[in-house]
Amino acid sequence: MSDSLLWTELKNGSQKALRDIYDQNMIRLESYARKFTQDTELIEDTIHDIFIQIWEKREGLGHTDSIIGYLCVTLRRELIRRLEKSAKTTGFEYAENKDINFQLSAEDLIIEGEQNDLHSVKLHEAFSQLSNRQKEAIFLKFYEEMNYDEICEAMDINYQSVRNLISKGIIEIRKFLGTVLIAGILLLGY
Amino acid sequence: MPMSHNDLHNFRQGLLENESFIRWVRSEFREDDEVWSVFIDQNIERSDEINEAIRWIRDLNFAHDSRIDKDRLWERISTSASLKPAVTERRLSGMRLSYIATALAAACLLFFLVFRSSFTSVKVESGLAQEVAENLPDGSMVHLDAESRITYNKKKWSTKRQLDLQGLAFFEVKKGSNFIVSTPEGRVTVLGTSFSVESRHGRFEVICRTGRVEVTSVTGGGAPVILGPGDKVRLENGQLLSSLAKDGVRNEITWLDGMYTFESAPLSEVTLELQRQFGVTINLPADAEKLTYTGFFRTTDLDSALLSVTWPLKLKYRTEGKKVEITQ
Numbered sequence: 001m002s003d004s005l006l007w008t009e010l011k012n013g014s015q016k017a018l019r020d021i022y023d024q025n026m027i028r029l030e031s032y033a034r035k036f037t038q039d040t041e042l043i044e045d046t047i048h049d050i051f052i053q054i055w056e057k058r059e060g061l062g063h064t065d066s067i068i069g070y071l072c073v074t075l076r077r078e079l080i081r082r083l084e085k086s087a088k089t090t091g092f093e094y095a096e097n098k099d100i101n102f103q104l105s106a107e108d109l110i111i112e113g114e115q116n117d118l119h120s121v122k123l124h125e126a127f128s129q130l131s132n133r134q135k136e137a138i139f140l141k142f143y144e145e146m147n148y149d150e151i152c153e154a155m156d157i158n159y160q161s162v163r164n165l166i167s168k169g170i171i172e173i174r175k176f177l178g179t180v181l182i183a184g185i186l187l188l189g190y
Numbered sequence: 191m192p193m194s195h196n197d198l199h200n201f202r203q204g205l206l207e208n209e210s211f212i213r214w215v216r217s218e219f220r221e222d223d224e225v226w227s228v229f230i231d232q233n234i235e236r237s238d239e240i241n242e243a244i245r246w247i248r249d250l251n252f253a254h255d256s257r258i259d260k261d262r263l264w265e266r267i268s269t270s271a272s273l274k275p276a277v278t279e280r281r282l283s284g285m286r287l288s289y290i291a292t293a294l295a296a297a298c299l300l301f302f303l304v305f306r307s308s309f310t311s312v313k314v315e316s317g318l319a320q321e322v323a324e325n326l327p328d329g330s331m332v333h334l335d336a337e338s339r340i341t342y343n344k345k346k347w348s349t350k351r352q353l354d355l356q357g358l359a360f361f362e363v364k365k366g367s368n369f370i371v372s373t374p375e376g377r378v379t380v381l382g383t384s385f386s387v388e389s390r391h392g393r394f395e396v397i398c399r400t401g402r403v404e405v406t407s408v409t410g411g412g413a414p415v416i417l418g419p420g421d422k423v424r425l426e427n428g429q430l431l432s433s434l435a436k437d438g439v440r441n442e443i444t445w446l447d448g449m450y451t452f453e454s455a456p457l458s459e460v461t462l463e464l465q466r467q468f469g470v471t472i473n474l475p476a477d478a479e480k481l482t483y484t485g486f487f488r489t490t491d492l493d494s495a496l497l498s499v500t501w502p503l504k505l506k507y508r509t510e511g512k513k514v515e516i517t518q
Contacts (some may be wrong), residue, residue, distance in 0.1 A: 048263060
């Protein structure tokens, strides 16, 4: 069933639709949340509250063709709000450093086939060179399969910035890999 | 016309950043199948770049990172949202108390008698004239036709996606490790695709809608057959016979839309299908059993279904409640 159809069924009060949305997206939501915090209880509470919220406010929900996109945007906003709040009350490091970072290590990348061949070693290295924002944009694009508009909303930056983060990220990886000569030439003209 | 480096760059980069293309590659070429297959056919001279883009998308693959107990969290959500219990439980509450008590006693007894792990075995069944759609633990979907059944081990599902099938079912498989459908006649192995399997009264037929499927016969009749979109394989006299889309006819999974098609099928097989779909009993004269039928019926109403089967064979029918009499 397409996302927009499933979403419409949810809006019409289908409990099965809510369950399907949960089943299809829960793991990807948790995987995203874990890039911000390892506090399982907090992640669980936040996901719980988001599902309660979409259920209780279902009639007022807008239309969407990408449920995971909608959920990720909501999750990120809510999670960061709570992390900031707890940082303030406990007076820990977050208070000064307002940005709560997306942390993704190269080990989170899985490469099909041989784990230890040169290509995968280089890819891991290349990926770890990227900035946190580049990693997040690439993660949202390739793992959560979100479109540019959704990534803009999630990361709260404009369209062009998202495009730049992703295309420069990809070019940087390619440059690092050094396997494609053309990519190097292109960088000059970029 | 030679391309400038910039064109080359933009083409590949454009693909790499296209979410529909990404989804298509991620789903093992399932969603938007038509669109991107056509696109590749039209850009055959750029297949190197397309392949490179595909490889990039496959390389930028991230591991799931999940530790929360999915079922427990769902229970919490459904309690907070005060959702009604699931269908099966609702049916239970409608049953008389004594039945529940008996069932409980039986369950307790079983607990001591049967090895614990067998409790993780899940059975999904559909009755007469009933279709059932169900999510599997990894988000894959199964759509059961009337009078069909699947069983699988819920606990082992995360490491081994394997289920037993009796009857007819359509699967939409989420990308992941091998997904295996076992039947008494053959095994179907997939990586992430959608396809239908029928295993009934010795009849075995697989139709692939998207992606790739590998079919092996249990009796070991010949090499495994690989099916692509629109391909079909059938077991006949212990041999796997395939009908491939590239040879002309694209095989469709019509039963999902309530249409049952037959090609030179014994009439008895057709009436069995009618019985399953409408929950009726059909009386067929012995000499009509040998007739063969080519055509289809729809499940919208019994009368027109009976007409579309009997009329081409110059047979008559009469219905009385849930009973159908077919005559010469």
